[in-house]
Each structure stands twice: as structure tokens, then as C-alpha cells.
Amino acid sequence: MEMIHLILIIFLGGAVLTYFAGKVNDILRDALFILSILVPAILFFTNVNPESYIDLSIAGFNMKWGITHFGWIFSLIVLGLGVIVSFYAVSFMKGRDKVGSFYFNFILSIGAMLGILLSQDFVSFFIFWEIMTWSSYLMVVYNGNQVQKIGIKYFVFSAVGAYAMLMAIVITHSITGSFLITDLIAVFPQLSNQMHILIPILFLIGFGVKSAMMPLHVWAPGAYSNTPMAYTSVFSGALSKMGVYGMVLIMITLISHIPEGHWFREVIAWMGAFTAVLGTLWAVAQDDAKKLLAYSSVAQLGYIITGVAIGTELAMLSALFLSILHALFKGTLFMAVGAIEKQTGTSNFTEVSGLIRKMPWTFLASLMAIIALAGIPPLGGFVGKWMLYESLINSNHYILVIMIFFSSTAAFLYCYKFLFGFFLGQEEKEWAHVKEAPALMVVPMIILAAGTFILGAYPGLILSPIDAGMQAIGFEATQGHYWEMSVILNQWGDQVVLQPIVYAIFAIFLFFFLFLFFKSRKNTRYVTTKDISSSGEVPLEHENLTFSQNFFQPFLRAVEPVMRRQIDKYYNEFGRGLEAIFDFGRRIYTGNGQTYAIYVIIFVIILLFFKNNLFG
């Protein structure tokens, strides 16, 4: 048996076994759960070599499995995040019901994502894609009653995307007679102009849905925020990256002969930028951490899409780098919210505040992740965004730079809100009992957060495999080695220009943090409400001085005209209209048997009348 088969079988078997183990013993179940992600991950990274393929044939379709260099990068995200989050999930899910089905879907969706990366033909690609979709759907509806609509919305959008993709796949097959991705790439330049536009657009809809691209993003906020947080890390961190993976695949391979600056690329780049701006604005307006992070994910994916669409080497490099980073920091943040929610029972900023002393490690992880998210040096986000700006400027997309820069700056607002809302501010009586999350939850967060730091200092660690992967799928190194492309990189893949300053800042910062942290343990004086003098009025005990409602009111008022036009509404109205039409359509079944008999006669008459048109 080939190693790839074994890996996929372990995922599938592990999912089923874990589910049934839950009926027997909880510890056995948890152990099986971790093992059925960990074991295939280890097997994968030790035994599967990029660019070696196996052929197989199912139901008359020739399939090819194996991993490209490029897919390997994404497999890092999927399996890395999967393994780390699986530990977190065990602790997170303790004491909840339906744990078995949670684990089942968790394992299955990780396996399906790896399957997507392994498939080199469209049939297995689509199969794994759909398995990923429905297993994540079952996660979205995990919370039951109130999220059914959200779940259906997620699945309908996914299905629209998947079917658009399926259509592209079967059209491809009708032209090339094969499902292999390489065959499509080989044949693509010879196709008609119509197909040149149709096939990429159809694929793009498919991948755009998963990566929450602008008009197709409406499922994302609801789905991200209602899924159990342990899964949302994977959902937002890895699953949405499958859309990016597909998009890169299509962008690079199918429209590589469309020159840079082609309108098709421009349109997608603009869509990405709009996604980023609007996503950020919506994120700022949220009062719930989960919603905030969900919109933030939409916005971050917008950057990535823009980078992919611009399509120069540097842009692609930055997009992929940002993808990995996004998995790291968004994984951390969702886990942090999960931890807070588990400890306090809410994820709403207006209800919780001042957790810094209660949950210091969660705070540390969140802080690192937020810094990376906001793109502040020295963490990884800075490198990625810098490279993105550079690539946009190099390719003369000045307006896009402004938009991305705007959204990146506006992101500070919600970053601050996140930190302040949960951790800073006044400590409330209500949360006095709150303790730090269990180690099993904290350690994965810290590991991921540390990842953002390492990638910030040594982006070359991940940039060189990305570069190798890009070379392998036919990106010619027109601009030389990857480290020659951006001014902030040196030959060893480190940040060069800002490095000394960066390290200095970081050292000071770290020092201060540790200083404050340890000092606060010993001899800081806890300030209670009574101690605050506020011009003669002493606030009462129950009065909360933390300001967390309508956080950015002036800003939000300024951007209100943009915010009001929620695309969501149009979709809802469209859906309602359709249902009304459907409802009208079924009135044809009147319930009167005689009417049905008349239909028979009318049918005969119509057929006889049009017989020459129909059968002639």
C-alpha cells in the first residue's frame, strides 16, 4: 500500500473509530482523536516526498495523487495547525455534548484538506473538496437550533461555489478528455477565447466562496463565529486557505498566459482590496470578539487575494507568506477567544474586561497575534505586508496600495478593541473567579504565537520553500532569488533593513512586558473603583468605568454610508423572491383529480400541435 493511501485511510478510520470510542471511554476517545491527526501528520512529513505521484483509477477515472512543492507549503498550514489545535480541542471540548461528532468532523475535514492538496486530478480534488465542505458544515451547525439558517447559508454558498467548480471541471473534461490538472494546463492555451474566460471565472467562484471573496463572503461571519472556537481556528486558518490554494493554482496555471495587468487580474485584485477594506470596517463595528475575528478573517483574506491576483512573483510570495501567517495568528486569536469563552462564558467585549491578570498567558498569546495581525514590526505580519506594498507599488497599483494601507491602519482599531475589551480596563467583580485556561489550551496558543515571532525574524524559513514551490509550478525567477525581491530581506531570509531597530524595540518591549508581568505579581497595588478620584464624584462599586460600548462611535459614524449597504440583504431578498416564485409554481398541483386529467389531455394536444417542431 502506498503511503498516501495509508495516510488517508488513517484519517477516515480514525474519524470513525474516534466517534465510536466516544461511546466507550472518554480518555480513549481523546487519545484516538489526537493520534488520528498526529500519526498521519508525522507519516506525511517523514514519508511523502513532493513531486512523486501515484496513479490510480476509480470508476473509470484516472486519478493522480501526490504533493507538489507548492501544495506542501499548504500542507504545513493544514497539518501543523491541525495537530496543534487538536490538543487545544481536547481541552476545549471537555464536558460538552456531541463531542464524538465534533471529533469526527474535525478529523475528517483535516483529512479532506490534505486530500485536496494531494489530488492532482479534478475528480479527487472535487471529492475531497466536498467532504471538507460538509464536514465543516456539520461543525457550523454544531450549536444547533439558532444557527441552522447560518449553516444553510454556508452550505448553499459552498454549493454554489462547488458546483461552479464542478461545471468548470466537466467542461474541461469535455475538451481535454482528462481530469488531470496538468492536462488542463497543457491544453489551456489552445482553447477558445470564450473558454479562456469561462473556465477561470467558474473556478474563481468556487475558490472565491471558500476564501470569502467580496460578494461571496456573506456566509463567513456567521459561520466563523458560530462554530466551536476550537474548530474555527482551523476553519479560518486552514480551511479558507484551500480557497487561496485553488486560486493560486488557477491564477498561476490557467491564466499565466494572460499578461500581468490583464483586466481579469485587475478585477480580482480590486475585489480583494474591497474585501479587505469593508471587512475591516465591519470588524471595527463588532461588539462580539468572534464576529470581530470573523470579519477580520474576511479582510485578511482580502489582502491575500489581492496579492494572488496581482500575480508578480513578489506579490505571490507575499500572499502565500501572509496565508501562513494568517493561519498562525488567527488560529491563536480564535483559540484565545475560545479560552476566554470557556472561562467566562461570553465572548462579548461589553461584558468582559480586565482579564489581563486572570489570564496572563492568553493575553501574551493574543498580544503577539494582534501585533502580527496589525503588521507592526517585528512580527511576521510586518514582513508580509511590507512585501505586499512593495509588490503593489512595483506593479503601479497605487490606489490598491492606499486601500490596503487604509484597511491595515483601520485594523489597528479593532486590534486595540480586542486587547482592550478583554484584557485591559477595569477588573470586574463578576469575573473575579476567572482562572487561566488549562495548560492544554494555553500551550498551543503560545506555540502558534511564537511562530509569528519566528517568522518575523526569519521569514526565509518559510519563504524559501514557497519560492521552491513557485519555481516548480513554472514561475520563472525573473527577478532573481526571492531575497533579492524585497528590500527587507537578506540572503539568509532575515529581515535586514529594520533588523537592528526591530530587535532593539522587541527587546525593550519584551523586557517591559516581563517586568510588568512579574512585578504585577508581587507588589503592584490593585486599584479599586473607590480609589479613583473623578472630580468629586466617587463612582459606586457597581459602576463600570471601562468604556467598551460604541467603542469607535465617531469613526463608525463617518463610514456609516458604506456599512449600511450590506450585501447580505440583497441575497436574503433574492432568496425570499425565489421561494415566492417556487411557491407559486407548485400551485399547478391543484389537488383536483379532474384538473390532473385535463392536464393529460392538454399535454396531448400541445404535443400534437407542436409535433413537427418537437419530433419533425
Next chain:
Amino acid sequence: MDNSLQYLEIGFYGSAIILILVGLYGALMKKSLIKIVIGLSIIDAGLHLLMISIGYIKNGTAPIFSGEDFVVAGNMVDPVVQALVLTAIVIGFGVTAVALSLVIRLYRHHGTLKIDEIKNLKW
């Protein structure tokens, strides 16, 4: 061509078609369940007449072999359609029986024989 044959054929076919149309009228326009069933039976009768007419040959003999008649087999009316009609009559009888028993059930259940009052199942 023999005129009388033509008239006869027109008579057969014409009355068959008239029967079918009458039956259709009964089945599609009358509101009473019983009349609908009767209409369906009349359609059947018309169809049977039509089938018989197709096999008709003027001065033909009955399609029965009996010793010396064997030589004039070419002059027999078509036996196949007659067999078909016999079968169809039996089937028609069966369907009518089921239909009438259903009408009884419907009458007991709804207390009416009007078809447009019996539509609990719709849409």
C-alpha cells in the same frame, strides 16, 4: 372502391371517435365521481370499437379454423385485434371495479361525490 365499405368504415370510426369524445367530456367536465367513472368506461368502449374496426374486412369470416375453411384464411377478419379487445375489456372491467370501490370509500370518507370538494391533498 366500394362505397358501402367506405361508409361503413366511416360509420365505425366516426362512432368510435364520438364515443371517445363523449367519454372524455364525461371524465373531464362532470363533477360527480360516478359520472367520471362512467366517462372513463365510455372512452374504453370507444377505443375497443376503434380497434375492432381496424381488423374489419368486408364479408370476412370469423377467425375460427374449422376443417375445410382453412383455405379461405386470407378472408378472415383480423383475429389479433379481437384478442386485444377481449383483453382490454377485461382490464377495463378491473379498473372500473377498483374505481367504483374507491368511489364508495371516498363517499364514506368525505360525504360527497363532487370531485372538486375532495382535495385534501394538494400543492
Next chain:
Amino acid sequence: MVGSPVLFIAIPLLAAFIIPLLGMIWKESVRILPGLVLVYLLTLSINLLGYVLDNGPIIEIIAGWTPPWGINLVFSAFSGFLVTLMLFLGLLVWIYSYRFKRNVDFEPAKKYFILLMMLITGSVGIVLTGDIFNQFVFIEIVGISAYALTAFYTGRDSAEASFKYLIMGSLSAGFLLLAIVILYSQLGTLNMADIARNIHTVKPVYKITALIFFIVGLGIEAEMFPLNGWAPDVYSQAPGPVGAAFAGIVVKSGVYAIIRIVYTIFDIEGAFDFLVIIGLITLLFAETAAIKQIRMKRMLAYSSIGQMGLVLVAFGIGTEAGVFAALFLMFNHAIIKSLLFYAGSYLVFNSKEKYINDVSGLGKSMPITSFLFALGAFAIVGLPPFAGFWSKLYFLIAAADSGMIMIIALILIVSIVEIVYYFRVVNKIYFSKKEAHVVPQRPTFNALFSMIVLGLIVIIIGFFPDLITGILHDASRDLMDKTDYINNVLSITH
């Protein structure tokens, strides 16, 4: 050769007559005998199918008259496959209803199994016969037993549904008879192969009129729009297993008859496009009607109609790939829709109005049934890795190869509608609060057994579609090869 195709018709018909007689001696026999008959016939048909795949079709002559004069039965890869499928589903229906709660008493059980045997006789006969009038007779046998089975439960509105079915059925039978008469008057023969050989000599106006009457006559059983008004009523009022039998057995034979007419007997190209158009309309109306249903079985019925529309579209493609996809769709529809009917009718077993809302929260109290229903729902909307996915994929490939891109788009959009209404139900089962008045009903062991068998097939075919594709290829090749059919039948001697 291990047996004769005539047994497929003779044995169940005989069983239908013997059941009441044996019942007088030993009451339990009315339940056991149909099972024995079905097991025997199923093994026989599997054996024959194996023989046919190696040696070519078996043509059986009835009463010593060779074609084109006598009636003949054709057991080929195509018809044999369908017969095997039908008998398998029939066997599951028997297992399911062996101890069906409302069926335990002697009298209803006797009637039920007599009618079921007749239904199977007729359906199998439609598929096997090579004579159009004989087919008409079988269609009527199916019709009468189906009317009676629909009206089996007296408490509901079943008589109403049955009467609607009857009106439409007997009207369409009239058209079928007219079509047969037209062909007979032009060609002087009733044998399908003989008609097919000489059809080119018939004047187009007769030919087309006959085709139209055939389509109307057979379209009722095939649930073709607008001849499908009976279907939602009948499915929702008939006993659960009977609904499954209709979807899996009766409708399949109706589709078979239409396909035989269009593919083998007539040589009218326009008929294929017509199948595509009418299939699409059927699909559109049925799926859009299904989304607003509030009753479980009615929803399943509309979904069933929609699936048959899809099958018609697939047959209308007219290529071998299209036929293959259509057969795969038929197979999946038979398996999955039976599963959905079985599981669905237990989910709403104790609900008086059979509302979909009444299944809310049953996932906890009826775990296996709920799981199987969800499995069926996932499979029928075409999610991998379940059986439904492959047929949909094959269908789309066949359609794309024939350049029907807009039709693919339309069908995929309709599939999304399908997803919405099935997922609503699945969500209700698993993620909603239980309705207080609903009492969960544990399925009997037999019912559970047949559901699990179907569920296993759905999963196994999903993972190993190669198990079924071989036979489907043979069957579709068999249907496509018209001259072969004619020669095989007409060259037969004693």
C-alpha cells in the same frame, strides 16, 4: 442456462393466487411465501444476468409461436439489470414490511402481499416483454395493484390519492391503446423488434402521433411533467414501504418502457431532445415544489419526481455515456430513495399529520434511523463519498461531452434547491428541539435490517463505484445497440 425468464412473471403471479389459499391452511404462510418467491427469483435473476453478460441475451418464446407472431421475453443485460434491481428492492420491501406494525394482522397482510406480488409481476413483465400489447397488459396489472396498494390504509386520504392516480392512469392507458392500434394498423405486428425493423416504412405523421401517444401513456408511470399530479398524493398516502416500491420498482419500469420506445422502437431523433426538455421541466417544477413542502413524504415524493426528471434528461442525451449515467442515476435513485422512504416513514411514524417539523430532535431518540436518513439525504444531493455523487458526476460529464453547458448550469442550480430542503430536514432531526407531542417509534428489526442494507450499499458504492460500473456499461451498450436487439429477437427459432 439456469432458468427461464418466464419464471419471473409466472412465479409471482402464481404466488399472488396461492397466498390466500395457503393462508387458509397456515396463516403465517402469507407472509413467508412472498419472501421465498422473491429470494428464489433474485438468485435466479442474478444467475441469469451472469449468464447473459457472458453469452448474450436470452430470448424466451411463449406458447411456441416464434417472433414476430408470438409473445417473447427478452432478458438482456439492460432488462436483466433492471429486473435484478427491482427484485432486490422488492425483497427489501418484503423484509421491511414483514412485521410492519400496521400489517401484523392476517387479513391486511394477506391483501398487502397479494398486491405486492402483482405489482412485482407487472413491473418485471413490463421490463421483460418484447411485445407492446403485452406491455400494456402488464402496465395495467401494475396500475390496478398500485391503485389498491395506495388505498391500503383506510384511515387517511388514501382513497383520494388512489382515485386521482386511477383517473390519470386509465386516461393514459387509453392513449397507450391508441398508440398500439396505430402501430398495428400500419405494420400489422405487435412485436417490438419487428416494429423496430419496419418502423421506417411508416408515414411520419402516424409514427409521430403514435410516439406522442406512447409518451403520454407511459409518462404517467415515469412521473413525467405534467402527468405526475398523482405522485405526491400517492407517495404521501401509501404505506411507507409501498412508497419505496413505487419509487424503486414501478417508476423504473415506466421509465424503462419509455426508453425502449424511444431508443429501440422509434427512429425519431427529435424524441431525444424532447426527453431533455420534458425532463428539465419535470425537474424544475418538482424540486421547486419540494422546497415548500411541510409534509415529509410529500417532500420525498417531489424529490423523487425531480430525480426521474434528471433520469429522463440523462436518457435524452442519447449517447452511451448518457445512458450509462441515466442507469447509474436510476440505480442510485432506487437505492437511496427507498432508504429515505423507509427511514422517513419511521421518523414521522407517530405523527398524525406527518409534518416535517415533527422530526425535530429525533436524532437523539432514534439514532440509527436518523443517521440513515441523513446518509440518504447526503447521498441523494450528490455529496461525495456517497453513491449519489458518482451518478451525478457521470451525468454531468455525459452532458458536457454533448455540449449541453446551459443545461448543466440549470441542473446544478436546481441541485442547490435540493440541498436546501434536504438539509433543512437533517438540521431539524439533529439540531432542533424535540416537539413535545411526538413519540419516537423504534423501527422493527426487519425494517432496520433493510435500511441498514441500503445504507451500506450507499456507502460501499460511494467508495467503490467500480463494483457497479461494469454491469452498467454492459447494460448501456445493450440498450444502444438497436440492430443487435432486432436481430437477436427475430432470428430466434424453436
